[in-house]
Amino acid sequence: MTQHKSEIRDGMVVEWDVPIPMEDGMVLRGDVYRPIGDGRYPVIATHGPYGKGLAFQEGFAGPWKALATNHPEALAESSNKYQNWETVDPERWVPDGYVVIRVDARGAGRSPGHLDIFSPREIRDYYEVVEWAGTQPWSNGKVGLLGISYYAVSQWQVAALQPPHLAAIIPWEGASDHYREFTHHAGIPSTFVSRWYPAHVSSVQHGIGERGARNPNTGEPVAGPETLTEEELAVNRHDPRIELRAHPFDGEYYRERSADLEKITVPVLSAVNWGHHLHTRGGFEGYVRVSSEQKWLEVHGLDHITEFYTGHGLALQKRFFGHFLKGEDTGWDQQPPVQLNVRHVDGGFEPRAEQEWPLARTNWTRFYVHPQGRSLAEGSPADDGSVAFEALGDGVTFTTKPFTEEVEITGPAAARLFASSTTADADLFLTLRVLDTGGKDVRFVHAVDPAGPVGMGWLRASHRAVDPERSLPYRPWHPHDHAEPLAPGETVQLDIEIWPTSVVIPTGYRLALTVTGRDFEFPGDGPWPVAYGVEMKGQGIFLHEDPDDRPADIYGGTTTLVSGPDRPSYLLLPVIPRTAEATTDV
Known part of the structure; x- marks a missing residue:
């Protein structure tokens, strides 16, 4: 007793x-x-x-x-x-x-x-x-x-x-x-x-x-x-x-x-x-x-x-x-109502007081996907293009040109991608990465992984339905209350939430968006830290590898991303300007 x-x-x-x-x-x-x-x-x-x-x-x-x-x-x-x-x-x-x-x-x-x-x-x-x-x-x-x-x-x-x-x-x-x-x-x-x-x-x-x-x-x-x-x-x-x-x-x-x-x-x-x-x-x-x-x-x-x-x-x-x-x-x-520690690529943080979240002065900026050059740019593509990748492979990466001035990204983000699959469903894993002047990943300390990317987002394509009343341009809201299987080869619109992030990107560095059909892993042979028997390669222990939930015959197909004048795929990012001018139109 x-x-x-x-x-x-x-x-x-x-x-x-x-x-x-x-x-x-x-x-x-x-x-x-x-x-x-x-x-x-x-x-x-x-x-x-x-x-x-x-x-x-x-x-x-x-x-x-x-x-x-x-x-x-x-x-x-x-x-x-x-x-x-x-x-x-x-x-x-x-x-x-x-x-x-x-x-x-x-x-x-x-x-x-x-x-x-x-x-x-x-x-x-x-x-x-x-x-x-x-x-x-x-x-x-x-x-x-x-x-x-x-x-x-x-x-x-x-x-x-x-x-x-x-x-x-x-x-x-x-x-x-x-x-x-x-x-x-x-x-x-x-x-x-x-x-x-x-x-x-x-x-x-x-x-x-x-x-x-x-x-x-x-x-x-x-x-x-x-x-x-x-x-x-x-x-x-x-x-x-x-x-x-x-x-x-x-x-x-x-x-x-x-x-x-x-x-x-x-x-x-x-x-x-x-x-x-x-x-x-x-x-x-x-x-x-x-x-x-x-x-x-x-x-x-x-x-x-x-x-x-x-x-x-x-x-x-x-x-x-x-x-x-x-x-x-x-x-x-x-x-102050909001106290941020803004993240820098050297591993340091810049303390800063703010008055609201998201920041009122955010310049909501679309970086459009250009399949032909696998690039991200503020101008939308003039012609239709597509790029296909094996869902269980390394995916596809789109990068900006080297930034000509320091750029701060702080806030929630989102992506709109037009995609199709050869199967009845597809899982999309979105990873925001910062690349240094030599093209190498900048890795950030995460809560449970000593080296992680700058941002992440996900979506199961059959859960693509959104609730317009609860959605915001920078945070789509999916009810996740039913599945809508894909018709193989049919292109659908996918609005994807990317969790809030912060980073100051120096001049000469680039931002990259990697799209995969499985958990992202940093390139290289490690060695990788291990927790719960899991080699942590950028996602910590938060993986999505249940074979019963993700059978290869459904989630191991080929995914195709499309972008063009009528179906522009893009990444919406919270760019924080140097001045106090706000841009609220997203």
């Missing part, structure tokens, strides 16, 4: 496995870290399936080693005994007068029950966790949410339920659309879940017990105390890998696992990474669509966790929460 224990250690009162009752009688378990002595403090809460007692150092040894090696300052001034993946370090927050709580979601870690990630039941539990935290004797009644990835996705969801004691949220690199970001890319299933779920969710399901890891601070099983059989564990969980196969189209299953962003009204700081195949789009969509009168956007680069734990992120988080949870004068009232 799980026991609630309390002790004073490392300058904090730490309560292990605190029982948190749910409305249906289930009891979840949370760890509470709070200042010593009487007082009422704001609360920072997380709720999720990763195991609150699993040490960062053990459960995610690779990222921990990279953080310790490359950014040792992020781990200074802490014993690091309580570090937990993608959550705040209590030793960095409790001394500032905050209570930190971590709660295992139903069916995970120390919380019994049925495990069903991102489900309505799980998010309702989170609502009740927020309300429980807001009414405890050590709470000042204001609860803030802060965490990365899973702990950001669920923030968007629970904030839409409007728990009364929720005061502010910081979703840091988190998706907000379960279909378009977490499981599919424009209708093409991602195999990420099949690798992530067994490695990091079912591995700490409640009932793994003695077969799993132990909390180094308590000695107790991370996913216990009971130890269940494999058969019992299987009955106690929904397997999303099975669910995704059963639901190829967007619909109720995905909508009830996605945030109703327009219902969010609390202050929001949405922190986004330029290069994340799972989270980039959701952070921008969240910022734009929430109804909150007080909302901010921060965009950064580098890998998935660095900016969260290092000085830049920590200072931002404390200024935001100090203002909204404690009523302190942190200078947040002077914070």
Whole structure:
């Protein structure tokens, strides 16, 4: 039986496995870290399936080693005994007068029950966790949410339920659309879940017990105390890998696992990474669509966790929460609505304050596809042309001429391509690349891959239908609720969303658009970094290689791109001018 224990250690009162009752009688378990002595403090809460007692150092040894090696300052001034993946370090927050709580979601870690990630039941539990935290004797009644990835996705969801004691949220690199970001890319299933779920969710399901890891601070099983059989564990969980196969189209299953962003009204700081195949789009969509009168956007680069734990992120988080949870004068009232870190080809970033997203002064520029010369140019082609490629081959690349002056591209992008296939369907993978003066790729640090392209977009041709009411010129909206097979050889119009990006391209460099029928890979023999058994060649672990979903007889045909006066294929890019003049006609 799980026991609630309390002790004073490392300058904090730490309560292990605190029982948190749910409305249906289930009891979840949370760890509470709070200042010593009487007082009422704001609360920072997380709720999720990763195991609150699993040490960062053990459960995610690779990222921990990279953080310790490359950014040792992020781990200074802490014993690091309580570090937990993608959550705040209590030793960095409790001394500032905050209570930190971590709660295992139903069916995970120390919380019994049925495990069903991102489900309505799980998010309702989170609502009740927020309300429980807001009414405890050590709470000042204001609860803030802060965490990365899973702990950001669920923030968007629970904030839409409007728990009364929720005061502010910081979703840091988190998706907000379960279909378009977490499981599919424009209708093409991602195999990420099949690798992530067994490695990091079912591995700490409640009932793994003695077969799993132990909390180094308590000695107790991370996913216990009971130890269940494999058969019992299987009955106690929904397997999303099975669910995704059963639901190829967007619909109720995905909508009830996605945030109703327009219902969010609390202050929001949405922190986004330029290069994340799972989270980039959701952070921008969240910022734009929430109804909150007080909302901010921060965009950064580098890998998935660095900016969260290092000085830049920590200072931002404390200024935001100090203002909204404690009523302190942190200078947040002077914070610009949008804070960008504009990406440069040398790997550096240029901090810049902005007032809106997308930027009002954007010069929306069409770069037309010219098949004959495989080029991109601002002038449309005078004659019809086409280029064909084997869908499972290296595809086709179109490049601009070397730029005669520095060009900044910052914002969402899109493409309109006219294409046909020799089969009944085709998957299109669009990759934006920057080529240096020698024609070599400039590779950018991505959240999960140390070398990635500057931008990416996708579309399954049979999902080409668009919703005109929800579409924008720079962000087509596909309902993904049915399939329209292609007639072999028939040319169709494909409007393709390219996720937001940023880069300053120097004089003499070129921009390239590569179109393939499979995941893009940088040319060369490597060596390539490996994660989850995957060689990462530019797309990280976010691949689309499920043979059951992409049989070669359908997705291994020949794709032909067409461009001409009547059917101009083009790339729409957000070019940021040197002056403040805006061009809104797209």
